[in-house]
Amino acid sequence: MPERSITPLILAALLLGTWLALRSIESPSVAPVTASSMPVLAPGMVPLVTGDEPIAAIFTKAGCSTCHTVPGISGADGRVGPPLVLATTGPARLNDPAYRGHAKTVHEYVIESVLEPGLFVVPGYPAGTMPIWYGAKLSALALEKIASYLERQGEVAPQ
Ligand code: HEC
Numbered sequence: 062m063p064e065r066s067i068t069p070l071i072l073a074a075l076l077l078g079t080w081l082a083l084r085s086i087e088s089p090s091v092a093p094v095t096a097s098s099m100p101v102l103a104p105g106m107v108p109l110v111t112g113d114e115p116i117a118a119i120f121t122k123a124g125c126s127t128c129h130t131v132p133g134i135s136g137a138d139g140r141v142g143p144p145l146v147l148a149t150t151g152p153a154r155l156n157d158p159a160y161r162g163h164a165k166t167v168h169e170y171v172i173e174s175v176l177e178p179g180l181f182v183v184p185g186y187p188a189g190t191m192p193i194w195y196g197a198k199l200s201a202l203a204l205e206k207i208a209s210y211l212e213r214q215g216e217v218a219p220q
Contacts, residue, residue, distance in 0.1 A: 104194050112202030116210055132214045143183050149216040171208040
């Protein structure tokens with residue numbers, strides 16, 4: 062008697078197992094969040110920034126807003142890179158023992174960070190993410206305006 066009544070159970074278990082396995086293969090899975098799903102800014106998406114634009118347009122046109130939060134610039138609420146509050150963070154970067162750049166002032170540090178982002182990677186943020194082609198997109202005037210603006214921005218008090 063035992064053999065007879067157990068066989069259907071085994072069959073049922075096998076069928077259930079197969080069904081579960083198939084189901085897990087077919088069910089649409091949510092793509093995992095990986096580095097490759099971060100916003101990527103291609104050079105073709107960024108027009109030349111002359112520096113004659115209003116300051117907000119400089120950050121928006123250049124695409125900085127996609128990755129950075131910039132105080133006083135509406136829509137600049139990106140979180141890929143650090144908030145650009147260089148009046149607060151700049152001096153610490155220059156004094157960081159790991160800093161290998163050539164800037165002596167926060168102003169110079171901002172320009173250096175935009176033109177040669179690989180020189181110093183802010184701890185806790187992904188390397189190789191900040192575009193390396195801004196030298197070909199930003200005029201000297203635009204760079205000056207960016208640096209003058211950012212060196213004056215401090216940590217915003219939490220609301
Ligand atoms: C695709 C994302 C991305 C874009 C676009 C981008 N950045 Fe960054 N940026 C980063 C990341 C990530 C870091 C931190 C890692 C590093 O230091 O390279 C960073 C670092 C910086 C730093 C150093 C900040 C600090 O706290 O020391 C400055 C300054 C900066 N970016 C300015 C800009 C400006 C100005 C623009 C636009 C012209 C811009 N970034 C566009 C991702 C981006």
